[in-house]
Amino acid sequence: MILSKSAKPELPEDVILSVEDLEVSFAAGTRAQLRAVRGVSFSIARGETVALVGESGSGKSVTAMTIMRLTEYDGAAITGGRVLMRLKDGKVADLAKLSEKRVEALRGAEISIVFQDPMSSLNPVFTVGDQIAEAVIHHQDKTPEQARQIALNTLKLVRVPDAERRLDQYPHQLSGGMRQRVMIAIALACRPSLMILDEPTTALDVTIQAQILDLVRALQREIGMSVLFITHDMGVVAEVADRVCVMLKGEIVEEGSVYDIFAKPKHAYTRALISAVPRLGSMADKDAPEKFPLLVFEPERLLAEVTE
Template identity: 80%
Template sequence: MLAAFDTECRDHCAWSAFLTVKSAATASLPDDVILSVEDLEVCFGARGTKVVPAVQGVSFQIKRGETVALVGESGSGKSVTAMTVMRLTEYDGARITGGRILMRLKDGGVADLTRLSEKRMEGLRGFEFSIVFQDPMSSLNPVFTVGDQIAEVITRHQGKSPREARDIALNVLKLVRVPDAALRLDQYPHQLSGGMRQRVMIAIALACRPSLMILDEPTTALDVTIQAQILDLVRALQREIGMSVLFITHDMGVVAEIADRVCVMLKGEIVESGSVNQILVDPRHRYTRALISAVPRLGSMADKDGPEKFPLVIYNAEVSQPEVSA
């Protein structure tokens, strides 16, 4: 099944050469790097009005087959960074005011995504890189079947006939471990459970076998057992397909499960980065320590007479340690 899936995706690789901007021809990346974000700056606000910086000087790289987690509280800039890689923040009034986003395409060329036209970006989204959002119910179209929504991506980027696209869609559903995949093809999103809908979103993201998949808090709306299944699925798909992953989350527990490297964001900047072991075992920045302290620990109330409220962890830049208050 995976071999057939590979063949279908490989047929379209030559077309991606058309999408590489000539001005980025001088850009280069190490052979094992898929994405390099360099000094990225993103601001919100119309021209002539007060500009609000959302991302400032953000830099990181993602290697082939690697999972990098962007971690931070709500409003830290992690989702804006991910959406800017997709060039989707411009629809929300944002502007890229500095930096580069270099992407290695399937044909081996390197493109600066910040310089591409919208028409060319449309050709890259879903084919070279894709995204899975937090809430699958608001991402999936309620009036189209699951099969139609997966096939749409395949038809657009690979030029397959409706029948060929449906066959590929069935293979992708099987790839993401959807039970009774042939039956699910003709069902609508409301007929599926939350975990199943998220698997469908991952199937859409994988339909053209992109080099990079961005997951923007994909497990937040799911219960704990389904979260674990989705994380296991992502790891298994990485082993089978070899794709890279940019994982957006505020949950350090999820980071420990899935990430190879971690970038901690605060107020639009990366304040600390390193391997997952380095960040979790020996965090250097006060904010990183505050995030880790906020994770409930199994057995932490074993010597208590009854349930107690979790301590509220407050990060204060003016003090040397996170302030903890009950």
């Protein structure tokens, strides 16, 4: 079959990722489906940081994991929409439709993800250097020596002090903040054009949170990558984001520049989030992200307001 030219996915020149009408469902029982992501659309420009915010269970991680094509391993299915990504070679691919083999080759190389808990993402039995080098060797035709050199440079890029010595250490020998830097180094090792950070600072104490946020901003200035930053914390949003998408029950209910979202929020839910702004770091000593206080204490009032 000859595809017409218009069948090729296209993106505006400055756009790295465009999620269009994405639908993701989990099987729930024999007939029911849990629609975790419902018609979500947003785009990320080159060098831009987009924050995805919303209460626990609103679909932020499922959106992120679907972009990486990882939700299918949890039993989810993409039931609609497209995830267009501009690759380094200039071509545009629909990640939602690629074969697992092709997606595998793109993970880490074009797009990577950093999770909240670095201890469960790092392998305890391999050194930091080996774990970063492995990411390089997996995607690039490098010798172990070249990969080690790239690992060292990347550790320096994420401001790990005494990087040479750290290369040969194991994850348990590092502090929480240092481990998170190592996770960011692994994510950056192949210089992807998009990095997704899913609650990367929530488990860290306030000083370390601020340092990681500084690092993300500095990296963006230096290497110009795009960032999708997922967080509960509107304080963090104000610190890092250019643009904000607010999620509620699987949908994006409001989108705007960080200025507009804070200065003139339109949706009742966005106003509720802002009025419940936790101080930077106020969730640091919690094991897991929490519901916004307003939703915990006055759910009926809020839901009545936001249900169209």
